[in-house]
Amino acid sequence: MAHDIQVVTEAELKEAVKLDLTAVDVVERAFAALASGKVVMPPILSMDLHEVNGEVDVKTAYIPGFDGFAIKVSPGFFDNPKLGLPSLNGLMILFSANTGLVESLFLDNGYLTDVRTAAAGAVAARHLAPETVDTAGVIGTGVQSRLQMIAARLVRPFNRVLVYGRDPEKADACAADLSEVLRIEAEVVTEPADLVARSQLVVTTTPAREPVLKAEWLHPGLHITAMGSDQTGKNEIDPAALMVANAYICDSASQCAVSGELEAAKAAGLWDKGTPVELGEVITGAKPGRASPDAITICDLTGTGAQDTAIATHVRKHFRTAGQILRT
Template sequence: MARDITILTEADLRAVVKLDLATIDTVERAFAALAGGQVIMPPILSMAIPEAHGEVDVKTAYIPGFDGFAIKVSPGFFDNPKLGIPSLNGLMILFSATTGLVDAVCLDNGYLTDIRTAAAGAVAARHMAPSVVHTAGVMGTGVQARLQIEAAHLVRPFERVLVWGRNSEAAEQAASDISATLGIEARAESDPARLVAQSQLVITTTPSKTPILMGDWLHPGLHITAMGSDQSGKNEIDPHVLAAVDAYVCDRVSQCETLGELRSAIAAGTWTRGAPPELGAVVDGSVVARKTDGDITLCDLTGTGAQDTAIATVAYAQCRAAGMGTAVRT
């Protein structure tokens, strides 16, 4: 039976899928479903290829109420920059949730992942940051440093951004880009402790293997979103922070235990409170993470297949409506 599969390129997707409130709402809906227990999300398939200094992860999830489910393949090959190629790329495949047939192949080179990851940060900020944020700090200077700030600004319209990075030139550049995009003050801050002291919202976006945000930097009314750690070797947050904050929330406990900040805190013996709540429970109101504006809160994001299914389903619908993509008859 001949049918058409839609091939969507990065250019198609960039033209149609935006980091806006609608996208944030879509990803929020995925988290709520995840907390409701209706989502089927198997463990991540992960394959390391040491010979090529590479790895590949596969994520998927089925969310009732979404027309499709995505399978996302994310390769990371860390010698690529020597060849002038980005380390990270990949694609998402969208399948019909009723027949399992392929609806679309999104050759997005990681664009949809960038968007759904930043959108998750905004969901965390919306439900956990203090109601008023004047200054947002970001640690890291890459794509996610920029996109996380952009996304958070949609839900907490702060007036100022501070950027810290190991490389001060990269931090200056990121600050300059953020300022141009958002039309607000943004500057590099060379002292990470000072960045945290001045910020009500801090987002960590690095691949660091040793903590970059320390426990004695915490102050009342601070929210931290840590989105850098997504592998068992990574750790951005001093393990004492998890014990010190008023509320610590995971995107998915089973992932954070092995891939996120929770892993390091369990290993260090600082986390002894049992299973933390998940972001979806905060979204659906069954858990209140921030009780007062003075609370200190932390959200640990490792990235879920549910976000991929949400973004891919919406991207496909938007591209269809816009007449984007190439049909391949198969």
């Protein structure tokens, strides 16, 4: 019996799938599903390729009630820009949750990962940031720096964005792009401490292995989303900050313990609060998040296979008849 496999290109995906509130809601449902305890989500398969300055992550999850489940392969080769190639690429494979047959190949070159990662940042901001955010700040100047701010503004319509990066030219370019897209004031700051002091919402989007945000910079009424630490050894946030914060929230406690900010806090012997609260538990109301306007909150996003399954099944609904069909 012939079996049809749908193939959708990056160009087709970019035309149809946008970073909007619909995408945010899709990813939020994935986090809520994780809180049920019924999601099957194995540990990330991760390779750190020192010799070629690269890394590869493979993520997946089965969510009961979803028509399909995705396996996402995400390589990052960080010398590629020297060759005129993008650093990130990859694809998602969507399988039927009923038969296990391949239904779709999304040749997205990382686009769907970009969208779901930014949407996750918006979910964190929606549930943990102060109700009123006048100024948001981003530490980092890459693609996610831009997308995280665009996504955050969907749920917290701030009036000013601050940008810090080690490379002044890249920081200037990032600020210019955000000013144009969001049509708000965008300012480059030369000291990250100044950025944190002036912001109510801060997102860190770096591959740092030494903290870029210090515990002594925290102040009442601040929310931080750290999304750069997605492999063992990465560390953006001073481990002491996790103890200073009123609430430290993980996308996945088990993942954050081995590849997030929690890993560094445990390695430093600082973490003594047991299993952290997960974002899905805050979304469902099972656990508290921000307790007061003056609270300090930190959300640690390592990226979950549940997000990939959620975005892939969402995309499938939009491409029932689109894309090239392979018959097998």
